[in-house]
Each structure stands twice: as C-alpha cells, then as structure tokens.
Amino acid sequence: MQKADIVIRDGLLLTINREMDIIENGAVAICGNKIKALGTTEEITADFQAGKTIFAKGKIIMPGxxxxxxxxxxxxxxxxxxxxxxxxxxxxxxxxxxxxxxxxxxxxxxxxxxxxxxxxxxxxxxxxxxxxxxxxxxxxxxxxxxxxxxxxxxxxxxxxxxxxxxxxxxxxxxxxxxxxxxxxxxxxxxxxxxxxxxxxxxxxxxxxxxxxxxxxxxxxxxxxxxxxxxxxxxxxxxxxxxxxxxxxxxxxxxxxxxxxxxxxxxxxxxxxxxxxxxxxxxxxxxxxxxxxxxxxxxxxxxxxxxxxxxxxxxxxxxxxxxxxxxxxxxxxxxxxxxxxxxxxxxxxxxxxxLHKDEFLGSLEPGKLADIILLDTNTLEAQPMYNPYSHLVYTLNSSAVSTVIINGSLVMEERKLLTVDEAELIGRAGDYRQMIRENLNL
Ligand SMILES: [Zn+2]
CATH class of the missing domain: 3.20.20.140 (Metal-dependent hydrolases)
Structure with missing residues (x-):
C-alpha cells in the first residue's frame, strides 16, 4: 500500500489525454504537487492509503x-x-x-x-x-x-x-x-x-x-x-x-x-x-x-x-x-x-x-495536480448524457465545488481556503467608494 496526500474518488474522471479517456467511478491519487496515479476507485483505493479523501460522487473530476x-x-x-x-x-x-x-x-x-x-x-x-x-x-x-x-x-x-x-x-x-x-x-x-x-x-x-x-x-x-x-x-x-x-x-x-x-x-x-x-x-x-x-x-x-x-x-x-x-x-x-x-x-x-502542456492541461500520472470538481448532482444538471456537453452548454461556475492547485486544496465545497472572501467583498466596496469620488460619479 502506497501513501498519497490526497485521493479523490467516486467521480466521473475526464482525463483530457490524447485519447480523451473518461473513467467512470474514477479516482486520482495525488502525492506532493503531482498526480501519482489515475484509475477506477477500486484500483486506486486498493493501491493507496490517503492522507485526505475527497468523495466526488455525482461530480466531474477534470483538469483545472x-x-x-x-x-x-x-x-x-x-x-x-x-x-x-x-x-x-x-x-x-x-x-x-x-x-x-x-x-x-x-x-x-x-x-x-x-x-x-x-x-x-x-x-x-x-x-x-x-x-x-x-x-x-x-x-x-x-x-x-x-x-x-x-x-x-x-x-x-x-x-x-x-x-x-x-x-x-x-x-x-x-x-x-x-x-x-x-x-x-x-x-x-x-x-x-x-x-x-x-x-x-x-x-x-x-x-x-x-x-x-x-x-x-x-x-x-x-x-x-x-x-x-x-x-x-x-x-x-x-x-x-x-x-x-x-x-x-x-x-x-x-x-x-x-x-x-x-x-x-x-x-x-x-x-x-x-x-x-x-x-x-x-x-x-x-x-x-x-x-x-x-x-x-x-x-x-x-x-x-x-x-x-x-x-x-x-x-x-x-x-x-x-x-x-x-x-x-x-x-x-x-x-x-x-x-x-x-x-x-x-x-x-x-x-x-502557454508552453506548459508537458506539465499541465490533462490528468495524467506525473503531471502537476491542478484539478477541479464540478457538481452535477443538481436539478439543472440532470440527466447527463455527455459531460463535455454539460461543461459547455449546461453548467455555470457555481457548479465548481472543489479546486486543487499544485497539489494543494484551495477551495472545498465552494469555500475558499486561502483567502477571506468576506474581507475581499468589503474591500471592493471601499475601493468603489474611492473610485466614485475620484471620477465624481
Ligand atoms: Zn486584453
């Protein structure tokens, strides 16, 4: 059994590799800032012990x-x-x-x-x-x-x-x-x-x-x-x-x-x-x-x-x-x-x-772990026949639930983990006031 920092499991995994492989009931093992392995949830959980497990049932797992x-x-x-x-x-x-x-x-x-x-x-x-x-x-x-x-x-x-x-x-x-x-x-x-x-x-x-x-x-x-x-x-x-x-x-x-x-x-x-x-x-x-x-x-x-x-x-x-x-x-x-x-x-x-396809842009072992999850377990996203169609024509950004960048979790279930959202909203209001005064609006 190998150790993984994060395992994402039970999702519909879009690799965006050359063959555009899709893995149903898919899972990803992340070690450090890289993708260590991809496969079915059965395969990945048999091989990896996770520091943190992210359950992605009803969700799309894809590159950021x-x-x-x-x-x-x-x-x-x-x-x-x-x-x-x-x-x-x-x-x-x-x-x-x-x-x-x-x-x-x-x-x-x-x-x-x-x-x-x-x-x-x-x-x-x-x-x-x-x-x-x-x-x-x-x-x-x-x-x-x-x-x-x-x-x-x-x-x-x-x-x-x-x-x-x-x-x-x-x-x-x-x-x-x-x-x-x-x-x-x-x-x-x-x-x-x-x-x-x-x-x-x-x-x-x-x-x-x-x-x-x-x-x-x-x-x-x-x-x-x-x-x-x-x-x-x-x-x-x-x-x-x-x-x-x-x-x-x-x-x-x-x-x-x-x-x-x-x-x-x-x-x-x-x-x-x-x-x-x-x-x-x-x-x-x-x-x-x-x-x-x-x-x-x-x-x-x-x-x-x-x-x-x-x-x-x-x-x-x-x-x-x-x-x-x-x-x-x-x-x-x-x-x-x-x-x-x-x-x-x-x-x-x-x-x-951007000359970064060697490291980014698809989910493949060895690439950097920039991964997002989108929730399709909602009225507006069901039923789903084709995930690409959903990404382009159905889902909006509120479907994005979890974001991992460089192996670090930066948003989980729509909660930003690195910045204080309320503080950012407050500061935007302060700047609005200053800009309005400057322009005499
Ligand atoms: Zn421009």
Whole structure:
C-alpha cells in the first residue's frame, strides 16, 4: 500500500489525454504537487492509503481551467462604465482611474480579488498582462493560483517605469525574486503594435530569447488597428511583426480578430497560438475572430476572459458556451466547435499555447495536480448524457465545488481556503467608494 496526500474518488474522471479517456467511478491519487496515479476507485483505493479523501460522487473530476488572456488587477473596474465607444470608455473612466490608483497596494488588492474569483470559477492558471506584476504575483501566491505574469510594455512612461529598459529591469528582478516559486512565471507583455515602437518590440524579443519567455501581445483586436498599421507601416500587424523578427520567439496573441489568410499561415508556421476573448469582443463590438480558419489551418486556439472591465467577469464556462454558439451561428454550421473541442481549448490546448502542456492541461500520472470538481448532482444538471456537453452548454461556475492547485486544496465545497472572501467583498466596496469620488460619479 502506497501513501498519497490526497485521493479523490467516486467521480466521473475526464482525463483530457490524447485519447480523451473518461473513467467512470474514477479516482486520482495525488502525492506532493503531482498526480501519482489515475484509475477506477477500486484500483486506486486498493493501491493507496490517503492522507485526505475527497468523495466526488455525482461530480466531474477534470483538469483545472486555463484563462489564456486577462488583466486581473482591473477587477475593481467591473462595470465602472459600459455601453460606450472604446475611446470614451478609456479616456473618461479607465485612464483617470488608473492614473490615480495604479500603485502597488491597488494592484495587489485587485489582483487578490481576481485570483479568488478565478478559483471560484474553476480557473487554476491565468496568463496576465498588466503593470507592477510583482504585486499580482504576491496576490496569486497568497490565493494559491498559478499565474504567468506579463509586465506590460508601452512607449509611454507607466506604473513608475520611465522607459522600456526599466520595464525590462523590473521583469528581471521579478524573475529572481520569484525564482523559487512553483506557481509564478514572469514575462514581458508588449501591449500592441500601436503602443510599442519597433525598437521596444525588439527589446522585448531579446529579453524573451535570453530567458526563454513567452511573449504575450494584443494583436489585431480592431479593424482600426489594422488600417492604422497599413497606413503607418505599409502592412498589416502580423505581417509587420513577422518582418520585424518579433515572431521568431515563442508568442501568444490575444484577440487576433482582424487577420487575413496569409497572416494565419504565418501564425501556423511560427507556432503562434491565439487567445480568443469572445465576451469582450462582443461587448466592445470588436468583431468576430476567424476561429474556423484558425482551426482549419492548425493554429492552436484557446480562450481568455480578458479583463473584468470589458467582460464583466472572469468566467471561462460562460466564455466556452458563448464562443461555441457564436461561431456556429456565424458560420451557419452547428457542427462547428464541438463541445469536446471547446473543453480542450480551456485545458490541454491552452496549456500547449502557454508552453506548459508537458506539465499541465490533462490528468495524467506525473503531471502537476491542478484539478477541479464540478457538481452535477443538481436539478439543472440532470440527466447527463455527455459531460463535455454539460461543461459547455449546461453548467455555470457555481457548479465548481472543489479546486486543487499544485497539489494543494484551495477551495472545498465552494469555500475558499486561502483567502477571506468576506474581507475581499468589503474591500471592493471601499475601493468603489474611492473610485466614485475620484471620477465624481
Ligand atoms: Zn486584453
């Protein structure tokens, strides 16, 4: 009999491995931060003595969801202003608030709120882009969630960084400060081709080469961005980045709505994945990403929530539902984006997009133990014929009951174990008051 720190038993286990194996009455043995073994409850309980046993009857056991594009310190901007043109929204609401509040304490508190919210929604890894990332890293560590923290790079001075060199120094010092962390990775996130000069994009690429980082950048979110690039550079954004040599390093694009077929082929050639943020695309009326063409060309597609300010939540289950339905309707083809494929987009495909599929994205022995349980023992979830269909079309995030990240239990039966939820709610109210006063709302 071997010892396991945690055994989860009696659940419907979705491995999301290559064969998409499903184990009924399944169980997982976790030792330290890794998955030691998977099998039927009979097999696992015969082999392992558990330090802690989690009973999962009537529940789905699956890999944690991966949020491939977000800005978690924007959580306090939830619903600050909606239904406005992008420029009005930025100039009258977001920028004045950021110029007043973009400091370490604000970023830490807002990121902690966002991290806790994501755990409640079954998200175990997020790919972030914002400023003062050390504070987001501190918050993520405290909440116990895995994060890839991209320090935003723009040409204008921001968040105390005077120029690109200072941003690069910040990323280097953040990397060494969190070098021992099992949860946190740091990278640099050039904001977009319209906000970063070619010299700064190249600096980011050089840093990425030096430390083997994944570059995270917004690309072709609006049609205007493409028209401006053609006017300024004589070519579309992806073409411009390719000619600059920026795409020679590992890159993930956020949005990728306004790309042509040639650009999609370049993305495939350079193994660039794209994070689609459907709710934000719709709310800001940015357009419809060519998801069908991406998939036909073999580009890895994953999903993100984007920041709360343009969504207005950090919920991947609603993102999955909406993305699947939207692209069926858009292509007038209900066979597009089948449920199992959409589930892969928030698990193994997202892990591949973030270069973490060796360790994450599926439940397999030796991989890291990032595991969630979803309750299907409810009126609204019964009967269940196909768990993938349920994940995409039936369940909402309140079905997420238990979350394990890096082998640690961070939520059990919807109770957060790492942070005080009531305290976070109270603090959000305090910030709301301060932000309203600042904006004279
Ligand atoms: Zn974004």
């Amino acid at each position: 969801l991966i949020n491939a594009h977000t800005h978690i310190p924007m959580t306090y901007f939830r619903g600050i202003a909606d239904d406005l043109p992008l420029q009005t929204w930025l100039q009258d609401y977001i920028w004045p608030t950021e110029s007043r509040f973009l400091n370490r304490e604000f970023v830490y508190h807002a990121a902690l709120h966002g991290a806790a919210e994501m755990i409640k929604n079954g998200i175990t890894l997020f790919n972030d882009m914002y400023f003062l990332g050390k504070e987001s890293a501190r918050a993520a560590t405290e909440a116990g969630i895995r994060g890839i923290i991209g320090e935003g790079l723009l040409d204008i001075p921001l968040a105390g960084h005077k120029n690109a060199d200072e941003v690069i120094d910040y990323v280097k010092s953040a990397r060494s400060e969190f070098a021992g962390s099992e949860l946190i990775d740091f990278t640099i996130a050039p904001h977009a081709v319209y906000s970063c000069s070619s010299a700064n994009l190249i600096k980011a690429r050089k840093l990425a080469e030096e430390f083997d980082l994944l570059l995270h950048i917004h690309v072709s979110e609006t049609e205007q961005e493409v028209l401006d690039a053609i006017q300024k550079f004589g070519k579309r954004p992806v073409h411009y980045l390719e000619d600059l040599g920026f795409l020679e390093q590992n890159v993930i694009f956020a949005h990728g709505i306004w790309v042509d077929e040639w650009e999609i082929r370049i993305m495939k050639k350079r193994s660039i994945a794209v994070a689609i943020t459907t709710e934000s695309h719709l709310k800001l009326a940015s357009g419809f990403a060519p998801v069908r063409s991406y998939l036909e060309n073999g580009v890895t597609v994953c999903l993100g929530t984007d920041g709360v300010s343009s969504n207005n939540n950090l919920d991947l289950l609603t993102e999955m539902d909406l993305t699947a339905k939207l692209h069926k309707a858009y292509n007038q083809d209900p066979t597009q984006l089948q449920a199992a494929q959409v589930v892969r987009m928030v698990t193994i495909d997202a892990a591949r997009a």
